[in-house]
Amino acid sequence: xxxxxxxxxxxxxxxxxxxxxxxxxxxxxxxxxxxxxxxxxxxxxxxxxxxxxxxxxxxxxxxxxxxxxxxxxxxxxxxxxxxxxxxxxxxxxxxxxxxxxxxxxxxxxxxxxxxxxxxxxxxxxxxxxxxxxxxxxxxxxxxxxxxxxxxxxxxxxxxxxxxxxxxxxxxxxxxxxxxxxxxxxxxxxxxxxxxxxxxxxxxxxxxxxxxxxxxxxxxxxxxxxxxxxxxxxxxxxxxxxxxxxxxxxxxxxxxxxxxxxxxxxxxxxxxxxxxxxxxxxxxxxxxxxxxxxxxxxxxxxxxxxxxxxxxxxxxxxxxxxxxxxxxxxxxxxxxxxxxxxxxxxxxxxxxxxxxxxxxxxxxxxxxxxxxxxxxxxxxxxxxxxxxxxxxxxxxxxxxxxxxxxxxxxxxxxxxxxxxxxxxxxxxxxxxxxxxxxxxxxxxxxxxxxxxxxxxxxxxxxxxxxxxxxxxxxxxxxxxxxxxxxxxxxxxxxxxxxxxxxxxxxxxxxxxxxxxxxxxxxxxxxxxxxxxxxxxxxxxxxxxxxxxxxxxxxxxxxxxxxxxxxxxxxxxxxxxxxxxxxxxxxxxxxxxxxxxxxxxxxxxxxxxxxxxxxxxxxxxxxxxxxxxxxxxxxxxxxxxxxxxxxxxxxxxxxxxxxxxxxxxxxxxxxxxxxxxxxxxxxxxxxxxxxxxxxxxxxxxxxxxxxxxxxxxxxxxxxxxxxxxxxxxxxxxxxxxxxxxxxxxxxxxxxxxxxxxxxxxxxxxxxxxxxxxxxxxxxxxxxxxxx
Numbered sequence: 001x002x003x004x005x006x007x008x009x010x011x012x013x014x015x016x017x018x019x020x021x022x023x024x025x026x027x028x029x030x031x032x033x034x035x036x037x038x039x040x041x042x043x044x045x046x047x048x049x050x051x052x053x054x055x056x057x058x059x060x061x062x063x064x065x066x067x068x069x070x071x072x073x074x075x076x077x078x079x080x081x082x083x084x085x086x087x088x089x090x091x092x093x094x095x096x097x098x099x100x101x102x103x104x105x106x107x108x109x110x111x112x113x114x115x116x117x118x119x120x121x122x123x124x125x126x127x128x129x130x131x132x133x134x135x136x137x138x139x140x141x142x143x144x145x146x147x148x149x150x151x152x153x154x155x156x157x158x159x160x161x162x163x164x165x166x167x168x169x170x171x172x173x174x175x176x177x178x179x180x181x182x183x184x185x186x187x188x189x190x191x192x193x194x195x196x197x198x199x200x201x202x203x204x205x206x207x208x209x210x211x212x213x214x215x216x217x218x219x220x221x222x223x224x225x226x227x228x229x230x231x232x233x234x235x236x237x238x239x240x241x242x243x244x245x246x247x248x249x250x251x252x253x254x255x256x257x258x259x260x261x262x263x264x265x266x267x268x269x270x271x272x273x274x275x276x277x278x279x280x281x282x283x284x285x286x287x288x289x290x291x292x293x294x295x296x297x298x299x300x301x302x303x304x305x306x307x308x309x310x311x312x313x314x315x316x317x318x319x320x321x322x323x324x325x326x327x328x329x330x331x332x333x334x335x336x337x338x339x340x341x342x343x344x345x346x347x348x349x350x351x352x353x354x355x356x357x358x359x360x361x362x363x364x365x366x367x368x369x370x371x372x373x374x375x376x377x378x379x380x381x382x383x384x385x386x387x388x389x390x391x392x393x394x395x396x397x398x399x400x401x402x403x404x405x406x407x408x409x410x411x412x413x414x415x416x417x418x419x420x421x422x423x424x425x426x427x428x429x430x431x432x433x434x435x436x437x438x439x440x441x442x443x444x445x446x447x448x449x450x451x452x453x454x455x456x457x458x459x460x461x462x463x464x465x466x467x468x469x470x471x472x473x474x475x476x477x478x479x480x481x482x483x484x485x486x487x488x489x490x491x492x493x494x495x496x497x498x499x500x501x502x503x504x505x506x507x508x509x510x511x512x513x514x515x516x517x518x519x520x521x522x523x524x525x526x527x528x529x530x531x532x533x534x535x536x537x538x539x540x541x542x543x544x545x546x547x548x549x550x551x552x553x554x555x556x557x558x559x560x561x562x563x564x565x566x567x568x569x570x571x572x573x574x575x576x577x578x579x580x581x582x583x584x585x586x587x588x589x590x591x592x593x594x595x596x597x598x599x600x601x602x603x604x605x606x607x608x609x610x611x612x613x614x615x616x617x618x619x620x621x622x623x624x625x626x627x628x629x630x631x632x633x634x635x636x637x638x639x640x641x642x643x644x645x646x647x648x649x650x651x652x653x654x655x656x657x658x659x660x661x662x663x664x665x666x667x668x669x670x671x672x673x674x675x676x677x678x679x680x681x682x683x684x685x686x687x688x689x690x691x692x693x694x695x696x697x698x699x700x701x702x703x704x705x706x707x708x709x710x711x712x713x714x715x716x717x718x719x720x721x722x723x724x725x726x727x728x729x730x731x732x733x734x735x736x737x738x739x740x741x742x743x744x745x746x747x748x749x750x751x752x753x754x755x756x757x758x759x760x761x762x763x764x765x766x767x768x769x770x771x772x773x774x775x776x777x778x779x780x781x782x783x784x785x
Contacts, residue, residue, distance in 0.1 A: 021279045023093060023175040027103070027147075028056040028687070030088055031167070035060055037083040042115035042148040048087050055687070059109070060084060061153070061165040062322025066534055066733040071156035074528035075380065077535065079162065081153040086167055088147040092139055093175060100176050100209055101135040102183070103147065106169030106353055109323065111152040117145055125387040127153075127163060128316070128350035129395045130402055132174075132183055136209075155382035160373065161315050161536075162526035164323035169353050178210040179239065180281040181271060184401040188269050189444045193291040193303070198256035200289070204271060206237070207244040214239050216275050222251050223268040230267075258303050259288030259407040261343050264364035266407075288361060288407025294446060294470055294491045296484070299514035300410075302366075308507060309366060309515020310558045311344030312337060312540065313496060315524040316352065319543035320724035320736035320751065322525075327355050327688035329751075332545050332679065334363055337521050340540055340551050341558025346495065346517040349373035349416040351399045355688070360408035368448070368495070368517065369403055370413035371396050375430055377419040393437050400441040411445055411470055412438050413495065417452035424462045431467050448472040450495035455479055460486065470514070477506035477513075484512050499538075499550060501635055504557050508635070518554070523730060535730035542728035544749045545692065549592035556611040557635055562660035564612035564653035566619075567592045569639075595706040596649045596665035608640045614653030614661055622647040669699035671708055673771035676763065682780045683720070683754040683761060690723050691752040691777055695765045697743050704746045710767040713740045714750045719779045720761030723753040743767075757781035 032051035040046050061072075061079045070078050092101070103114070103121075110127030113120065117140065121133035139145055153165045185205035192199035202220045215238050222230040233249040257265040266286050273280045293301050300309050318325030334345075344366035347356075351371060360367050372392065378385030396414065403409055414434040420427045431449070438447045446469030451459050454473060459465045460483045472495035473480040484492045494516030497503045507513050523539035535543065540551035552565035570591050598606060610617050610629075617638050618628040622645060629638040642649070646667040653661035678693045697708035714722055724736045727744035734741050741748050752763055759779045766772035 021177060021281050022180070022283065023173075025093060025173045025175075027088065027090075027171040027173050030090070031056060031058070032087045032089075033058070033060070033166075034085045035082065036085075037150075038085050041085045041087065041150070042113075042120070043118045044144075044146045046087075051085075051087065054086075056171055057168045057324035057687070058086075058166045059164040059168045059322035059324040061162075062320070062324075063737055064735055068531040071154075072162075072526075073157050074530060074533070075157045075160050075162075075526050077162040077525040077528065078531060079525070079534075081156050081158075081165060083154050084151050084166055086149040086151075090145055090147065090173075091143070092141050092145060093173075098178055098210070099136070100178055100180060101139060102132050102174040102176070103135055104130070104132040104172045104174060104183070105167070106130045106171070108149065108151055108167050108169075109153065109164050110158070113150045115146075115148040125391060126384065126395050129399055130169075130351075130354070131398065157380040158382040160379055160383075160527055161524060162317050162322070164317065166324070168322070168324040170355075177280045179206065179208045179214050179216060179273065179275075181205070181273065181283050182207050182244065184398075186269065186271050186283060186285050186405070187401075187442070188285055188287040188405050190287075190289050190291070191444075192252075193256065193258065193289055195255070195258070197252060197254055198289045199250055199252045200269070200287075202233070202249045202251070202269060202271070203246065204249070205244065205246045206239060206273065208239040208241055211241040213241055214275065216273050216280065218247055218249075219272045219274065220249050220251065221270045221272075222253065223270060225257060225265045225267060256289045259290040259361075259364075260303055261307075261364040261366070264288065264362060264407070266361060285405050286358070286361065287405045290407050292410045294411075294493075294514055296489050296491045296512060298511050299491075307343075309344045309493070309517075310341055311346055311366070311368070311515055311517035312342050312521030313346045313348040313517050313519050314521050315348055315526075316350065317525050319523075319525070319728075320726035326690045326723075327359060328690050329545075329692070330356055330359055331363075332692055333522055333541060334359065334365060336541055336545055336547060338363065338365065339559070340547070340555040341560070342521065342540075344368065344410075344515065344517065345521070346370060346413070348496075348517075348520070351403070354402065357403060357406045357408060361406050365408055366410050367406070367408045368411055368413050369399070369409050370416060370450075371399060372414060372418075373416050375415060375418050375420045376426070379419065393433065396434060396437050397441050400438055404442040404445070409445065412442075412447050413449055413472065414438065414447060415449040416495075417450055417474060419452070421452060421454075421457040421459055421464060424458070424464065428462070428464050428467060431464060435467060435469075446470045446491075448493060448495065450474045454483070466490070475503075477503050481506065481510055481513065488512075499554065501553075504554075505635055508557075523728065528730075532731045532733065534733065537730045543730075544694070544726050544728040546694075546728060546747070549594040552594075552611045553637065556613045556637075559613065562612075562614050562653055562655065564610060564614060564617055564651045564661040564663045565594070566596075566649055566651050566663050566665050567594050567609045567611070568596075568598065569607045569609045593706065594665065595668070595704075596647075597668040597703075597706050598644060599707075600644075601646070604644050606642050606644050608642045608649065609637045610639070610651050610663075611637055612651070612653045612661065614655055616654045618652045618654070620648075620650045620652070621645060666701075666703045668703040668705045669701065671697050671705050671710065671770060672700040673698055674712065674765045674767055674773045675702065676765050676773045676775040678775055678777065681777055683752065683777045684780045684782055685719075685754045685757055687753075689754070693750045693752055693763055693765075693775060694747055695743070695750065695773075696747045697767070697770065706746050708743050708746045710743050710770065711740055712743055712748055713766050715739065715764045715766075716752065716761060717764075718761040719756035719759040720752050720754050720763070720777065722763075723751045725750050752777060754779045
């Protein structure tokens with residue numbers, strides 16, 4: 001269940017006798033859309049009868065087509081860009097005549113302009129930030145109102161990765177009394193945390209938009225993860241007309257259940273404003289009780305436990321869904337990353353959606369919340385450097401106020417590989433301002449940035465690095481360790497790192513080194529060097545969420561559960577250079593294969609590389625032992641030169657003479673059938689709920705054919721639809737909004753969405769010459785994630 005839904009239930013539990021004074025209505029349905037410019041479309045009388053109806057979230061760029069002539073170029077995955085319009089006709093909900101009405105946008109890509117009934121509410125260039133506008137005074141009570149939004153991504157290139165287009169996150173209409181809580185005006189922090197006692201600090205900002213003073217009572221109540229009231233604090237306040245105020249309260253209670261990586265407990269704070277017996281406003285905020293801190297000598301600590309931050313960088317796209325990503329896609333990805341030992345996410349290089357942070361809160365994943373990829377020196381002609389001076393502090397402050405209650409967020413990053421740093425005084429002036437904005441909006445969390453070749457721009461010598469609470473650096477692990485040795489008071493963190501063993505050993509063996517973030521956790525669209533590649537294949541997971549063989553090496557270093565994984569390593573120059581089953585990028589970069597079906601069936605030797613965190617690994621070929629090898633102190637893999645023979649390759653991982661993990665690869669025969677696999681058999685009609693159904697091409701015994709590229713056709717019957725298809729091929733150009741797609745490396749996926757809350761959804765997958773398969777999903781009224 002989503003945290004916001006739990007928050008509403010908590011509110012109704014606390015106040016069952018009172019209807020909520022704050023009305024929040026989803027504004028995701030009923031939009032009309034045009035993929036073109038339409039001068040005058042902000043006016044009520046404009047004719048939109050030919051426009052297409054869409055439901056938000058909506059990324060229109062991902063619908064393609066891919067083309068080498070698209071102006072986004074390789075950075076934008078060769079997908080289209082341009083101007084678009086959205087219009088929403090609506091009637092005002094039945095409220096009092098003095099109500100305040102707000103429209104909240106979680107994210108619009110990009111350079112958005114918003115109008116209500118022809119009145120221009122404002123412009124927001126940054127597509128990743130959330131923003132809102134007050135509609136009060138511009139509405140037609142009891143009549144038809146028009147909300148119009150124009151987006152503009154026509155000037156390209158504007159990003160170094162795929163950034164999408166349209167209203168790609170959720171929209172809400174909020175109605176309150178004139179005296180109400182400010183947007184993101186409740187800040188919950190935990191200044192004192194121990195196993196026996198917690199002190200919860202609540203800073204509440206209120207505003208009175210009426211012309212008259214009001215005497216009210218502010219009440220904050222803490223709810224345990226099970227919904228019990230743990231404590232309350234009430235304070236009388238007098239607020240003058242057309243003014244705002246801020247109040248601080250503190251509630252203490254014993255024996256808190258701490259938020260941790262393995263047990264991420266979520267508390268609720270319910271804020272109420274009352275005028276005697278009348279409830280004027282109410283809001284529920286989720287938070288966690290935890291003590292997170294950095295120490296220059298020992299790195300990162302959570303609740304008194306010293307641990308390494310084992311992070312990955314993630315861009316905002318969800319493969320076939322573009323940047324309008326259902327939450328179930330992120331949940332599946334994050335759970336797979338956790339299985340590999342990942343405990344942290346860097347939101348590269350922009351703020352994520354609120355629901356993404358809710359998910360990290362719930363799963364127990366740490367977050368570096370990052371804001372900017374550039375300051376005043378651009379990396380592309382039309383990127384954020386054009387707007388940095390005018391908008392950066394507002395974008396940063398608004399985002400921190402939105403995100404500061406999330407227990408998963410442990411630090412803020414105000415820049416990635418910033419090219420201003422060679423101009424030392426300018427860069428230090430900007431950084432001081434950004435750090436000050438962060439500390440003012442949230443004094444409880446440290447600030448970092450990803451330094452770009454700091455020795456070349458002298459960031460460690462000119463004082464810039466020391467303006468940061470945590471010194472972050474991309475790659476060059478020896479340099480950041482030297483910077484700490486030069487000044488031991490520095491807290492150091494790898495903000496972007498490679499997959500190589502040296503980077504892990506540098507983290508493992510140096511207590512001051514707090515952690516690292518791999519580039520990347522999941523493959524992403526864009527940042528292609530040349531056509532035909534449309535994506536970047538650096539992920540532990542591919543776009544469809546499939547775990548790459550390389551990820552198993554990282555799992556052997558980072559995960560605590562016993563594991564063993566077999567791979568074949570080819571020399572880079574011989575890694576399938578002529579094989580059409582691999583995309584152009586993979587032909588040069590992929591050298592690891594988790595199969596025992598090499599292209600060459602003749603006698604030859606295979607370099608078998610086994611990853612494991614077990615003390616001993618024994619390898620078998622067709623039941624015959626090839627020897628046992630112990631864990632290497634330098635974290636290197638265990639390798640065997642194996643004479644290829646068809647059959648079964650098996651590895652047993654042992655601890656103290658007990659087999660605790662096994663892995664097995666079998667030689668595949670001829671393609672015989674399609675096999676469907678899904679992680680869930682229940683599916684609700686919620687937009688965020690999609691089933692990831694993987695289609696595998698196998699032989700008659702069920703062994704996957706590693707280079708199969710058959711065209712798979714999907715067909716749905718019952719209350720469901722195919723939302724998208726994908727195969728993870730970074731050089732593929734097939735449409736995602738389709739029902740057929742080529743298998744890539746033996747498999748592909750169909751994303752299925754329910755269209756009703758009951759009934760059976762039957763998905764059938766077929767391919768010429770192969771036995772088809774079906775899978776049955778049960779439509780359910782509740783979100784299953």
